[in-house]
Amino acid sequence: MSAIPESPTPSASLDRRSFLKVSALAGGGLLIGTYFRWGGATALAEAVTATPVNFAPNVFISIAPDGAVSLIAPNSEMGQGAKTALPMILAEELDVSWDKVTISQADLNPAYGRQSAVGSGSTPGNYAPLRQAGATARAMLVAAAAETWSVPAGECTTANGTVIHAASTRRLPYGDLTARAAALPVPTSVTPKDPKDFKLLGTRVAGVDNEKIVTGQALYGIDQHQPGMVYAAFVKCPVFGGKVASVSLDDAKKFPGVKDAFVLDGIGGLTSGVAIIADSTWNAFYAASNLKVQWEEGEGVSQSSEDFAKQAQALATAAGGPTVPEGAKSLNATYHYPFLAHATLEPQNCTALFKDGLIEMWCPTQMPSSGQRLVTQGLGLPASKVVVHVTRLGGGFGRRGSNEFSLEAAAIAHRLEGTPVKLTWMREQDFQHDNYRSNGWHFFTGGVDGAGKVVALHDHFVKVQGQVGGMNGGGFPFNVMAGSRVESSQIPASIPTGYWRAPGDNGNVWAVQSFVDELAHAAGKDPLAFTLDLLAAVPAAPPPGAGGRGGGGRGGGFAASKMVAVLKLAAEKAGWGTPRPKGEGQGLAICNANGAYVAIIADVSVSPAGVLTIHKLTAAVDAGLIVNLSSAENQVQGSMLDGIGAAWFLKVTIDRGSVAQANFDDYALLGMANSPPVVDVHFVPSLAPPTGLGEPALPPAAPAVCNAIFAATGKRIRTLPFAGEDLKWS
Amino acid sequence: MSSYQLNVNGTVHTVDVTGNTPLLWVLRDTLGLVGTKYGCGIGECGACTVHLDGVAMKSCGTAIKDLGSAKVTTIEGLARDGRLTALQQAWCTLDVSQCGYCQGGQIMCATALLAAKPKPTDADIDKAMSDNLCRCATYTRIRQAIHAAAGA
Ligand code: FES
Ligand code: FES
Numbered sequence: 001m002s003a004i005p006e007s008p009t010p011s012a013s014l015d016r017r018s019f020l021k022v023s024a025l026a027g028g029g030l031l032i033g034t035y036f037r038w039g040g041a042t043a044l045a046e047a048v049t050a051t052p053v054n055f056a057p058n059v060f061i062s063i064a065p066d067g068a069v070s071l072i073a074p075n076s077e078m079g080q081g082a083k084t085a086l087p088m089i090l091a092e093e094l095d096v097s098w099d100k101v102t103i104s105q106a107d108l109n110p111a112y113g114r115q116s117a118v119g120s121g122s123t124p125g126n127y128a129p130l131r132q133a134g135a136t137a138r139a140m141l142v143a144a145a146a147e148t149w150s151v152p153a154g155e156c157t158t159a160n161g162t163v164i165h166a167a168s169t170r171r172l173p174y175g176d177l178t179a180r181a182a183a184l185p186v187p188t189s190v191t192p193k194d195p196k197d198f199k200l201l202g203t204r205v206a207g208v209d210n211e212k213i214v215t216g217q218a219l220y221g222i223d224q225h226q227p228g229m230v231y232a233a234f235v236k237c238p239v240f241g242g243k244v245a246s247v248s249l250d251d252a253k254k255f256p257g258v259k260d261a262f263v264l265d266g267i268g269g270l271t272s273g274v275a276i277i278a279d280s281t282w283n284a285f286y287a288a289s290n291l292k293v294q295w296e297e298g299e300g301v302s303q304s305s306e307d308f309a310k311q312a313q314a315l316a317t318a319a320g321g322p323t324v325p326e327g328a329k330s331l332n333a334t335y336h337y338p339f340l341a342h343a344t345l346e347p348q349n350c351t352a353l354f355k356d357g358l359i360e361m362w363c364p365t366q367m368p369s370s371g372q373r374l375v376t377q378g379l380g381l382p383a384s385k386v387v388v389h390v391t392r393l394g395g396g397f398g399r400r401g402s403n404e405f406s407l408e409a410a411a412i413a414h415r416l417e418g419t420p421v422k423l424t425w426m427r428e429q430d431f432q433h434d435n436y437r438s439n440g441w442h443f444f445t446g447g448v449d450g451a452g453k454v455v456a457l458h459d460h461f462v463k464v465q466g467q468v469g470g471m472n473g474g475g476f477p478f479n480v481m482a483g484s485r486v487e488s489s490q491i492p493a494s495i496p497t498g499y500w501r502a503p504g505d506n507g508n509v510w511a512v513q514s515f516v517d518e519l520a521h522a523a524g525k526d527p528l529a530f531t532l533d534l535l536a537a538v539p540a541a542p543p544p545g546a547g548g549r550g551g552g553g554r555g556g557g558f559a560a561s562k563m564v565a566v567l568k569l570a571a572e573k574a575g576w577g578t579p580r581p582k583g584e585g586q587g588l589a590i591c592n593a594n595g596a597y598v599a600i601i602a603d604v605s606v607s608p609a610g611v612l613t614i615h616k617l618t619a620a621v622d623a624g625l626i627v628n629l630s631s632a633e634n635q636v637q638g639s640m641l642d643g644i645g646a647a648w649f650l651k652v653t654i655d656r657g658s659v660a661q662a663n664f665d666d667y668a669l670l671g672m673a674n675s676p677p678v679v680d681v682h683f684v685p686s687l688a689p690p691t692g693l694g695e696p697a698l699p700p701a702a703p704a705v706c707n708a709i710f711a712a713t714g715k716r717i718r719t720l721p722f723a724g725e726d727l728k729w730s
Numbered sequence: 731m732s733s734y735q736l737n738v739n740g741t742v743h744t745v746d747v748t749g750n751t752p753l754l755w756v757l758r759d760t761l762g763l764v765g766t767k768y769g770c771g772i773g774e775c776g777a778c779t780v781h782l783d784g785v786a787m788k789s790c791g792t793a794i795k796d797l798g799s800a801k802v803t804t805i806e807g808l809a810r811d812g813r814l815t816a817l818q819q820a821w822c823t824l825d826v827s828q829c830g831y832c833q834g835g836q837i838m839c840a841t842a843l844l845a846a847k848p849k850p851t852d853a854d855i856d857k858a859m860s861d862n863l864c865r866c867a868t869y870t871r872i873r874q875a876i877h878a879a880a881g882a
Binding site: 078079080081204206207209210211213214215216217218219220222223225231256257280281282283285286343344345346347392393394395396397424426427630631634635637638639641642645663664665669670671672673675677679 | 766821831852869871873
């Protein structure tokens, strides 16, 4: 129905400066381009590119004469639900029925602006521009109908893709108005709906690709196929920073199905390795696993997790501890969390073709622009000669914000000029060459006075060198409590670290919220009452220095009242405070991230033999207006379980400068059997613009469980993962 | 390279591949049936689950030379004449999927479970589904969808 191709090439005549542009389609449809700001200023986006957030066109609405509405999604779909949520916003403002809207995934193109699916930013960043686009289209359709009927536009209303003039009982479907509407001037200002009149937003809408997924038709990066395609594996040194010393390429070519083998080295941004080209993925993998390569391991080989722990302790000791006021009860505690891998279930991969001076890539990426930049720099091609097609992603979690796999595929394709090649990482390589969630240590000192008031709060935070994983303003209550202090140190290291779902919060909120629970018990107070007291002491205005996107969240200052509201809601829904026998317990934790406020309460039991069962999780969330209730709930449930699974079972250990874990047998993700049977999610009703939702419920889930374990057993968990911890009690 | 015959979703194919090639890669690379996913290659994730004569099996662990005459059903072969099974329908209605990468394997495993136990308990589900990992942790809804389909 649409005149817009699946992967549109925006016309050169498109005026990028105007906010909206309307034009008639060849078939008589109405095309509206909107220019929008990728507004969810995020850690990942900020760090990877320093260019300011700007306006650029990246969404196109087309309304066909049959009334069908089509939208291009600029952001990749990795399970966060953007491909459904974004057109819902449009359909709401357009006043069309949901079943008339279709959406397609955009390729990387500057015309679409920032196409990053990171930092929980897809929905908050697109909300206002999409409303504006929908409302503008609707206003023009109304104007076209009013003109047709010679009545004032103010007398017309809309519903279900139809303009209605109630006084004369006339109606015109949108499809009949597209030609006339396209000829009208674009209104300079339109008023979107009052959110309280929303009918579609806030309801449960099933994902637009559900049927494709359940029938095996949804195509991910790893499923791409090009005519004449060959299959590649790329073998790198397990030690970070190592390179190929020597390899017998003749031996490599003797493996079954291997067509070619070569060493890639000296390409900017690319880690040296051996490329193996075969007639199937399996044959490429088989040769890659059995090929003998001599590595030049380099200096990185001396690094180990064990040594990092010693260095962390030495740094903390050297820094010395703060003093707690005379007469106050003093608490010292060290918390540690390990490196984590992303382990997206779809391993990293990219399909590429180099032909006629142009690299074309089919890539599961969260940041196509960074992949393009890597390839242009590494291979010395202009950006116009590097085309990125964004595929569906089998999970992101921050992993696919970096794109070294794109450069590897492009470099291999460059050598194989004219032949398309699919590079797939073996799972083992995916574990060994990740950008890991950084490890971290917290050396806390706290003091409570005789009245149970916190009179000292200090943290020395240590992690390995790297930009990512720092404390977000310290997290609550460090971000708001006068006199509290966070110092930090970094251990010199060359372990590649990067963004992992809820960066900066995923481990630190566990540590801080666990220590707050310790303080509550030291003060002899109920943890809920204790946290509410801390919140009551927060000044209404954002405190000075609680800056950044920090514990104060990326949405600006920390609103204690919102946190109080979610905490009370969670407590009420979970039945907080009901007396429980030994071996059963409840724990709570809170988090403010990506502009959202989350409180989680966990109900657990621990058998005398020490076996943990999580019975129920209750989350209360203020994430502004909920666009799609179904996916919002799914995101919150999944991110809580993600946080708990990681804290319970997962760690990446560095030994001899490389990763000890290689596959899911030694990196055991949470499974069905350990998932709590009840995961309740309650959203605070809100008409405020939506915040991010893919991340903020992850950080507080693990501390809620650990605090519940303490309530049940009196055992405090200070090291992750806790699967090996002795939880026996009698 | 040798020649092998296999019956997938009711169609007989002849493929020329190395004999140690896992069924997973024959399906994906040779037959273009990419709904069966690669997640680990060592039988730990369940993304590659198919049915061999109706029994759920991990296709990454079955070499083509050992397949014999077993009839293979993949996620593409579940819906007949475009009609979703009750389980697939429940998966859509309850909006189970996030990234969706694991879900083909989850559905194949759950389909075999319901065939063996039409009204599974939570404990049955825990046991049968324990090898199917979901990195997005959609377990809450997977459980609901299995119960919903069992009640249908
Ligand atoms: S790919 Fe077969 S079980 Fe993971
Ligand atoms: S839905 Fe993403 S792995 Fe299961």
